[in-house]
Amino acid sequence: MIAACPECERKLDLPDSTRLSEVVECPDCRSELEVVSIEPPLLVIAPEAEEDWGE
């Protein structure tokens, strides 16, 4: 499965075992990307974990 990084357009070769909601890293720009569709394969920038400062 080939999908493009939405940040830098790098083509990522995703293994067939890739699952929905999996997070992968772009080897070029190192963005964390979430798999939001398998057919067709589609990646979006993964939401960053929010810090709650212990509240």
Next chain:
Amino acid sequence: MIRAAVLGGAGYIGGELLRLLLGHPEVELAAAVSSRLGGKRIDSTHPNLRGLTDLTFCAEEELEQYDVLLLAAGHGATMELLPRLAGHAKTLIDLSGDFRLTDPAVYEAYYGLPHTAPELLGDFVPGAPELAREALRGADRIAVPGCMATAAILALRPLAAEQLIEPDVTVDARTGSSGSGATAGPANTHAERSGAMRVFAPAGHRHEAEIAQSCGVRPTMTATGVEAVRGVQVLCRATLRDGVDETAVRRAYRRHYADEPFVRVVAQRRGMYRLPEPKVLSGSNYCDVGFAVRPEARQVLAVAALDNLVKGGAGNAVQSLNIRMGWPERLGLEFPGLHPV
């Protein structure tokens, strides 16, 4: 196997040439000239070479015939030396500033002295594989660019060649102390240098002319000495032309450097080393280039880092030699650098 000689072998660039050539599988290091240390063992001056050679420095008058002569003497001196040494080798590779600029008037403006061999300037091909690979294949006169110039040229070239930026650029260069050479003056004693961030060239640095010549831009360059022995980093600021965005910038870098063996595009969103940094390049022949774009302000920051003695000098010379001889370009230059260092 070819026979090579190095002139100016006692300096820091000369020492790196000796190190790289001693490890090169197709080169026999046959002689190293030093005007100060004739008769002394090479590994007394360059202790990292202990066990690798029993050569001693010789005088210029002792030079024989070689396949290649690499000159690591200073500017001003080299244009006097080179004409009389040219007969010692078919191929000459010069690492001084004397044969980098094609216009003798520009040379005089930046170096403050008239060129004494202007008729030879047109003979030299830049020892910059990313710019002149085809010309290097048959070149017997090669002039390796300056360290900060190499970094700035590799940072700016994709943007300038694809006309993504306006011609006026600023280049803020930072350099380690080895760039000042092995014969320290009062400004380079430990007491004066340690901890310093010294703007030693607020304007008009000599490498400015090389950047202008190679990229067709109008650079304004500052150079600052920082707390490091090796390493150069340049921050180049330019204005993007109308309609140019980050995608276009990234595509330009990819197009120019996708197949380059020693240029890596480093512009990452995450991690400690998001943009090029010389710290992890010590001893390697890599130049890392990267960028950051502020589209709303039409600004681009192009960054490059390298080891000033390797990709900024001796490594570029050996890479050029590899191309000239038809050898694999990476031969003798595989060391990737250290981390941590």
